Amino acid sequence: MSTSEFDSFRPPEPAGGKRRKGKRSKRRGGGSGSDGSREMPMVPDAEFTSYYGRPVVKAPPWGHEVAAYLFLGGVAGGSGLLAAGAQLTGRKTLRRNTRLSALVAVGLGAVALVKDLGRPERFVNMLRTVKLTSPMSVGSWILSFFSAGIGVAAVFEIDRMTGERIPLGPLRPVLRALEGPAGLEAAVFAAPLAVYTAVLLTDTATPTWNAAYRDLPFVFVSSASLAASGLAMITTPVSESGPARNLAVIGAICDLISARVTEHRMDPVTREPLHEGAPGRMLEWSERLAAAGGLGALLGGRHRGVAALSGLALLAASALLRFGFFEAGKESARHPRYTIEPQKRRLAARRAAGITDDSITTAG
Template identity: 40%
Template structure:
């Protein structure tokens, strides 16, 4: 067993490797995992919006739609994840134990609890028109659902950061902040589109303001994430090829800078009574949702690329 394995490392690294292979293995995460992250993040932040909006007069419609959006995300998201897992039994096996030291275990139970609470808030409010007890159950579940939703907005970043993938492990806190603010921006944008569609433009404008604030916070978190990558000397995968195009072109320009500018122009046009005051905010909301999805997928691709670079892995572990 002394035969040497062929060198499969694509870079010009001449130092220590593991039998000629990269130090860590790239994940199998694909677009299904990215879609799962986006849907669950938006669903989680929608529950937070519902919890805050129910204290505002005249927001019953917004609360109802936010709850249904959260329920839809908590149902479709896990189905997408199961498709990635290939075998449905893997999902059930993750619920066999509770392991506090495992982000995967805690995340599985958090997702299960969030889905159950989202069902209680949406279905309870719907049935509460006939059975008052169901309405009281929905109101009682709203607080815990919002707390679980806040966890859903950021837990996927914590899950990525707990791995040995260099790019994900190097910036756990700012990456979680980036995912969380992107989730809030996406949820506010999605609900703003729905509110404009049903004619509730006042609440739509408040949601668009929330989306802009969340987008500005995401820019700050993104800056800190990239700063940590640069200090660790592992920022190259996030700037090159498809990951770089998704993170910079999609995540930054399409998902943040263009929507913020479009919202500002739309507010100015709205004061003049122009058609642009209606079209620009809708385009901005759609761009913010798509840009947030591009950012998450770019982070996954860049992380997998960094896993194939032994130099990046050694730099992170030596720090």
């Protein structure tokens, strides 16, 4: 008799053991449709789960480093846009703080990404080609171009802060000439950096992530606005943080609306992980903090202490949203029903619409 690792998943043997050879059990009593002389079918209706109760799709092997990268990419992208606005409107303190915030965030995000990849050269290998159909390939180039622009602009800010004591030598005039164009170049790639990670998640087979493919980019843009404006309100005096406060109010409203719209347009089953366990608690607190931070920025943002507390709430709301949605997707991949039940509904809808002659549906 052969054995395997799946024997523990076999259903228990019925009471009385196996039937003997040559003996056929007969049904007596003649129930409905039975004449008592023939054997009637005894197999119950099958209810599909999955083989041995195993997941249907493989859960993504990503750890918390990827969730941190999702958050830090939003901080960097939003800060890059705020820095460009401050540059064009002459707000020097806001420009400096948002440039430095973007540099730190993109640097930490790159470290988290490389840690998840395992070896730094794997990131370099992704830059050997450009594949427009791959969110990871496109995202690697977006990250690189943004980092180059914001790096040049931030280095000049640091040099200015130290009284030009950094030993740059002949590079200083070059950096001075490139500072403005580099800041605007970073702004071009700031929004894509904040949103491409949403495309990266929804392009997978993970049920909860994939179900939000139409609306998750809007949620991530709003989340990036919360993070960047919140960080600017913490680091910048209220005399120059007016644009950050305005962005915080707009971002909070858009965040709450886009999250609700996204859930409403998802399959009822695939949105269940967004309300259960640790992911549900994180997303619930994200909504509360976004609302509190937005109200604080609107009503008391001109007071330094209120502005700082509101900014902290917005920053936490953005982080909880990214981590919560990330964990909800991983949870949905562990249970077969989150894959099978939406598929059955989509198949039934196609058949009801008369689509029965393609590779997905059949007339059966």
